[in-house]
Amino acid sequence: MKSSTSAQTIHASYRLARAAYAERGVDTDAAIKKALAVPISLHCWQADDVRGLETPVEGLAGGGIMATGGYPGRARNGDEMRADLDLVLKLLPGAQRLNLHAFYAETGKKPVDRDAITPAHFANWLDWAKGHRIGLDFNPTYFAHPKANDGFTLSSADKKIRQFWIDHGRACRRIAQHFSKQLGSPSVINHWIPDGTKDQPADRFSPRARLVEALDAVLDDKGVSGAHCVDAVEGKLFGLGSEDYVVGSHEFYYSYAQSRKVVPCLDLGHYHPTESVADKVSALLQFHPRLLLHTSRPVRWDSDHVVILDDAVRALFTEIARGGAFNRVFVALDFFDASINRIAAYVVGARATRQAILLGLLDPTKLLKAAEAGGRGHERLALMEQAKSMPWGAVWDELCLRSGTKPAETWLEDVAGYETKVLSKRS
Secondary structure, three states, X not given: OOOOOOHHHHHHHHHHHHHHHHOOOOOHHHHHHHHHHOOEEEEHHHOOOOOOOOOOOOOOOOOOOOOOOOOOOOOOOHHHHHHHHHHHHHOOXXXXXXXXXXXXXXXXXXXXXXXXXXXXXXXXXXXXXXXXXXXXXXXXXXXXXXXXXXXXXXOOOOHHHHHHHHHHHHHHHHHHHHHXXXXXXXXXXXXXXXXXXXXXXXXXXXXHHHHHHHHHHHHOOOOOOOOOEEEEEEOOOOEOOEOOEEOOOHHHHHHHHHHHOOEEEEEOOOOOOOOOHHHHHHHXXXXXXXXXXXXXXXXXXXXXXXXXXOHHHHHHHHHHHHOOOHHHEEEEEOOOOOOOOHHHHHHHHHHXXXXXXXXXXXXXXXXXXXXXXXXXXXXXHHHHHHHHXXXXXXXXXXXXXXXXXXXXXXXXXXXXHXXXXXXXXXX
16 A cells, blocks of 8 residues: 655654644653653464464363454464564564463474473574564463363362463473573563353352462472563453353452562453453552553453554553553553454554554643643543544654654555565465
């Protein structure tokens, strides 16, 4: 898709936008600089529809994860995934990271079970990250494994099953620490489990008691430093196969995180559709030093649609900006759509997330708070509405140019070319 918008036109439009924002006390140059500096952790699993790179195992269930669609060009191995991500990084402005799941280990022809994985099985990913000078985050994969088929992992009633997943979690923390030491950046390791039941259980207490014990065992490794491995725990309202009872509920993990000094994760898709995740930020940051955020888009349920610049995403980052809390949050993507071009899905979602960050930083917060403090609620509301029609698009295009990436929709040209030359040749 061709665009006639030149750099000169973008700079001219930006100067007008900068003046308009300045009248409302907003420094757009400062907003651009800060928006570019916030790291966004890309998720590797959009490239291959959450399949992983392990040797296929018989008798394997999905484990609460499902990517729908069959658009041509899915990455089939680590090299193809990394090639796809090379292009994605080229099309994204600002600081990026990569978030890996454990089942993207590359073990060659020899199967290695998850309790035995080591940093050596991620050497290709580490070399790739070094080449791009980006940090790596990590996730244990407590799903898509024969020992997860009954819907229970760290909360399993079977002690041997539980120990297997404890050993997996401990191995993953050591891998995350290795990433951090090699890349000079702390690695956020997020623990999410699919444990729960489809219908009403008779005993809700025992699985949660076992989960506390198991998580404590995962974290009890004096060889792993919190300076390198930042542990997070992710709750959920419901999941596939756990519609009635989720062992790791939000209440469970908020309490666990506070008592064990780990980070709670807020995923935009893991709440009731009418809940405001943005409202939870100021509440949780009263008690937790840091939060992990997963930007996703639920459509009627936790469907992990590609992130767009919708009200939920805008509200989340506006709330963070109003609280001056960008230094207290980790931002990561978590979605997977196999029905559209996967490169484009990455770029749309990542750009929408950074646009929301920019919009939060362009918010006329000082004027809004002054109106509120003065009891002028009508003025506050009017200013909030006016902010929606401000020329933020001109600021975004300027941000792209300053970071050396393509503005507006011109990046689609690169996606189309890659689809013709690379994706179309994958069976």
